[in-house]
Amino acid sequence: MSVISTTDRPLRRGAGVSATGLILIVVLGIFFLNLAALILGVVLNSFATSWFATPVPAGLTTRWYEYAGELFQLLRVLQTTFVIGAAVVFMSLLIGAPAAYALARRQFPGKRLLMLLFLLPLLVAPITYGLPLATALYQFDLAGTMAGVILANLVPSIPFVIVLLTPFIEQIDENLERAARMCGASTLRVFVKVLIPLMVPGLLAAGLLVLIRVLAMFELTFLTAGPGEQTLVVALYYTVFAAGIRPSQAIDAMAVIYMLTAFIPLVVALRFVDPTQIVARIKQENVR
Amino acid sequence: MAEHARSLRERLADRGIDRVLWLLFPAAALLGLLFVYPFVYGLGLSLQPNEGAPVIGNYVRFFASDFERSTIWKTLALAIPAAAINVGLSIPVAYKLRGPVRFKRLITTLLVMPATLGTVLVAEGLIRYFGPIGWFNQVLMTLGLVDAPLRLTHNYVGVLASLIITGFPLSLLLILGHASGIDPDLERAAATLGAEPRERFRRVVLPLMMPGITIAAVLAFVAAFSVFPSAVMVGNPAGETRVISIAAYQAAFERFDYPMASAIAMIMAAVQFAIVGFVFVIRGRLYRGTTSGAKG
Numbered sequence: 001m002s003v004i005s006t007t008d009r010p011l012r013r014g015a016g017v018s019a020t021g022l023i024l025i026v027v028l029g030i031f032f033l034n035l036a037a038l039i040l041g042v043v044l045n046s047f048a049t050s051w052f053a054t055p056v057p058a059g060l061t062t063r064w065y066e067y068a069g070e071l072f073q074l075l076r077v078l079q080t081t082f083v084i085g086a087a088v089v090f091m092s093l094l095i096g097a098p099a100a101y102a103l104a105r106r107q108f109p110g111k112r113l114l115m116l117l118f119l120l121p122l123l124v125a126p127i128t129y130g131l132p133l134a135t136a137l138y139q140f141d142l143a144g145t146m147a148g149v150i151l152a153n154l155v156p157s158i159p160f161v162i163v164l165l166t167p168f169i170e171q172i173d174e175n176l177e178r179a180a181r182m183c184g185a186s187t188l189r190v191f192v193k194v195l196i197p198l199m200v201p202g203l204l205a206a207g208l209l210v211l212i213r214v215l216a217m218f219e220l221t222f223l224t225a226g227p228g229e230q231t232l233v234v235a236l237y238y239t240v241f242a243a244g245i246r247p248s249q250a251i252d253a254m255a256v257i258y259m260l261t262a263f264i265p266l267v268v269a270l271r272f273v274d275p276t277q278i279v280a281r282i283k284q285e286n287v288r
Numbered sequence: 289m290a291e292h293a294r295s296l297r298e299r300l301a302d303r304g305i306d307r308v309l310w311l312l313f314p315a316a317a318l319l320g321l322l323f324v325y326p327f328v329y330g331l332g333l334s335l336q337p338n339e340g341a342p343v344i345g346n347y348v349r350f351f352a353s354d355f356e357r358s359t360i361w362k363t364l365a366l367a368i369p370a371a372a373i374n375v376g377l378s379i380p381v382a383y384k385l386r387g388p389v390r391f392k393r394l395i396t397t398l399l400v401m402p403a404t405l406g407t408v409l410v411a412e413g414l415i416r417y418f419g420p421i422g423w424f425n426q427v428l429m430t431l432g433l434v435d436a437p438l439r440l441t442h443n444y445v446g447v448l449a450s451l452i453i454t455g456f457p458l459s460l461l462l463i464l465g466h467a468s469g470i471d472p473d474l475e476r477a478a479a480t481l482g483a484e485p486r487e488r489f490r491r492v493v494l495p496l497m498m499p500g501i502t503i504a505a506v507l508a509f510v511a512a513f514s515v516f517p518s519a520v521m522v523g524n525p526a527g528e529t530r531v532i533s534i535a536a537y538q539a540a541f542e543r544f545d546y547p548m549a550s551a552i553a554m555i556m557a558a559v560q561f562a563i564v565g566f567v568f569v570i571r572g573r574l575y576r577g578t579t580s581g582a583k584g
Contacts, residue, residue, distance in 0.1 A: 024384040027377050028395065035402060035453060037423055038413040045416060055426060095318060098311035108304035114316060121323050123506065124560055125514030127533045131553040132330025135546050139329075155322050158315050216519050217404035219533075237408045237517055240415075248416075255412050262404040268421055270397055 039259070046252035052066065068253040071246070072239060081231040081261070084221075085214045088153045089207045095154075096161030097203065101195070103162065104169035118159045126156060126219040134223040144226030152220040157210045162210065168202035201272060208269035215262045232258045327557070334551035346551035356552075359532040360559060366444070366519075366531065367512035368563075370451035374459040374508045375501060381460055382500075383493065386467040396464070399457040410450050411521035415441050418449065418522075446522035447529045451512045458511065459504045466500025467493075502571040506564050513560055532556050 046064055048057030095210060099118070103111070121129065133152055134143055142148035172195070180194045196203075215233065222234050230238070236258055239251050300306065337345030350356045385392060402410070412491075418424050418440040425437040440446055470493065480494045516533045523529030532552060540549035 021384060024381045027381055031453075031456060032398060033418075038410070038417040038453070039405075041417045041423060042409070042413045052421065055423070092374070095314045099315035102308050102311040106306075106308055108303045108309060115320055117316060117324070121319065123510060123564060124557060125510050125533075127514045127516055128553055128556045128560065129326060131536055131540055131549055132326040132333075135333065135540070135550065136326040136329050149303060151322055154318060158319060163317065203456075212404050216404055218406060218408055219514060222516075231537070233406050233408050236412070237521075240408070240521055242413050251412065252416075255409050258409060259405065261499065262406070263401075266400065266404050 024087070032158060041266035042252045042259075043253050045249055045258045048249055051249075064249040064253040065257075068249075068250045068257070071250060072235060072254055073224065074254065074257065077230060077232055077235045078257075078261070081227060084149055084153065084229070084231055085148075085211050087150045088157050088214045089210050091150070092154055092161045092210050093203055093207055096158045096206075097165055097199065099158075100162045100165035101169050105168045118162050121156050121159045122163065124235075126217070127223070128157065130220045130223040137224055142230065143224050146229050148224045149175075149221055149231075152224040153214050153217060155220070156217070157213065160210060160213065161206045164206045165199070165202050169199065172198050205269060205272045207218045208265050208272065211265045212269065215258075215265070232261060273286065330550040333547050334554050336547050346548050347555070349548070350555065356535055359530055359535045360555070362529060363513060363515070363531040363533070364530065364559070364563075366447055366451065366515060367509055370448055370455055370512040371459075371505055371508035373393060373452055374455040374512075375463070375505045377456060378460040378463045378504065379494075379501065380496070382463040382467045382497070383489065385464055386470065387472065396461065399460055402453055402457045405454070407450060407454055407515070407517045408521070410453050411518040414446055414450050414453075414518075414522045418446060437445065441522050443524050444528050447515060447518050450518040450522055451515060454518075455508050455511055459508045462504040462507065463500045466503070467497050470496045498571060502567060506567055509563060509567070510560060513556070532559075548581055 011073065038122060045051055047062065048060050049059035051057035103115070103118075117193045130152065133155065137143040137148045137152070174193055176198070177190050180190045185193065215231070217231075218233050218237065221229075221242050222237065225234055227229070232254075236251075238255055239246060239254060297306075334346050335343050337343070337349075342348065346563055385395065387396075405413075416422050420439070421439075424440065425434075428434045428438065440449070474496065475488055478488045479496040483491065514533055515529075515531055516537070519525060519529045519531045519534060523531075525534055533556070536549050536552040536556065539545045539552055
């Protein structure tokens with residue numbers, strides 16, 4: 001496989017092009033090239049007067065954005081999306097962070113079973129539990145309401161927050177809490193004055209990642225929302241599904257707005273977290 | 289009495305049970321209500337077929353109908369190759385990127401983007417890009433590689449492509465996140481003992497990457513298993529990409545046969561658990577050991 005000879009310094013990487021380096025460039029190159037073309041196609045079409053079987057559109061216009069805004073009630077959909085997103089982020093942090101704290105600090109009988117309960121929603125495709133969940137929500141007249149959509153989105157979000165925050169809290173020195181207690185702080189004060197300030201970076205990162213997930217979560221919202229609770233991604237699905245009667249440029253204008261909506265929290269999130277560290281804490285390398 | 293109560297509390301505290309555990313209650317209760325209860329309710333509902341039919345009537349009906357039963361294979365025919373491709377491509381790339389590499393931050397940032405696009409947007413983009421008059425076919429025709437446009441949308445290929453676009457970055461990030469945590473000293477030690485690069489990869493790094501690869505494979509499979517929007521939009525939802533989630537959706541929202549829909553959801557869960565369990569068993573046989581570093 002690798003063509004680095006043993007006379008090379010054994011673990012040097014990045015200099016010269018080895019076989020694995022070539023694979024890296026080819027795989028990532030093809031992937032990003034196609035992805036960029038795919039996105040650019042949508043963006044360009046949203047500004048096109050008409051575009052048929054030519055490399056570029058015949059002319060450019062912005063009127064599809066006005067058109068999409070009116071036709072798809074975009075403002076209302078955006079508003080719904082953010083209300084649902086904010087509620088899910090707030091509630092999943094409020095419920096998930098204390099649970100993560102308990103899991104990080106305590107060993108107790110039945111912990112593995114509880115961990116399984118918290119991991120299962122992440123290990124099963126949303127549509128699997130979304131369908132019984134939607135049926136159960138209908139039973140309680142919660143389907144087709146804002147509360148129902150928020151509750152459904154909490155199912156993967158709370159475990160996600162727990163999985164992200166548990167290792168983060170483990171890193172916080174427990175002696176800080178002990179010291180605060182020694183100085184006479186009550187449990188509540190320890191939380192408010194010591195723990196929460198230390199957890200802010202983790203809470204922000206988890207919150208933003210939950211927001212991104214909610215924005216992209218199609219299945220659960222689709223199954224539980226009525227016409228009044230559609231988030232952007234669900235509204236987009238319905239407009240594409242009902243395509244043919246609507247100009248494709250207007251649909252793509254909506255797609256571009258969705259893309260921007262999802263990108264803004266992503267860009268903010270990336271200022272706080274290194275995406276590769278989402279999964280595992282990385283040992284600091286000292287390669288020299 | 290008071291002394292007895294205190295000693296009980298102390299004894300519980302010795303085993304790690306104290307008031308802190310109440311913090312787990314809201315999360316456990318909510319997931320119990322919103323995840324476990326619906327599953328049990330759905331299971332119960334699935335066992336209440338139309339009058340006169342046996343208890344497992346819905347399941348019998350599903351497996352008796354070729355149209356319905358085939359959705360399992362159609363789903364697996366998409367989900368397994370998609371997961372295999374995503375993980376298979378991720379391993380060499382993660383291997384290469386695991387150390388300090390230039391532009392690593394930029395590459396990982398670019399990789400997170402498709403995950404936020406979501407399946408709906410990717411499907412919409414694919415219809416245009418991969419379509420008969422899209423750029424992809426235009427380039428192929430201009431280069432003279434094909435005479436007529438390839439049919440890449442509204443069939444199996446389109447759905448598989450959308451699963452790779454949304455799934456590959458996620459697999460790579462999971463494997464990379466895990467591989468970056470592997471202690472580089474272990475590979476150095478192997479090199480000191482005279483192992484060739486190829487041998488180092490096969491005997492040292494790859495086994496250490498296995499836990500990350502397993503998790504990534506499971507999550508890639510699960511994500512691909514729930515293909516719904518892309519199977520409808522870039523697939524052929526009446527034919528070759530009529531996946532099991534479409535069957536469940538149609539039962540629930542087109543025929544309003546909730547017991548049947550619940551039965552299909554239970555079958556979906558069973559198939560996922562079977563595959564996920566199989567992956568974990570295989571991994572357990574291949575490798576047992578610590579995940580990161582030999583010494584603490």
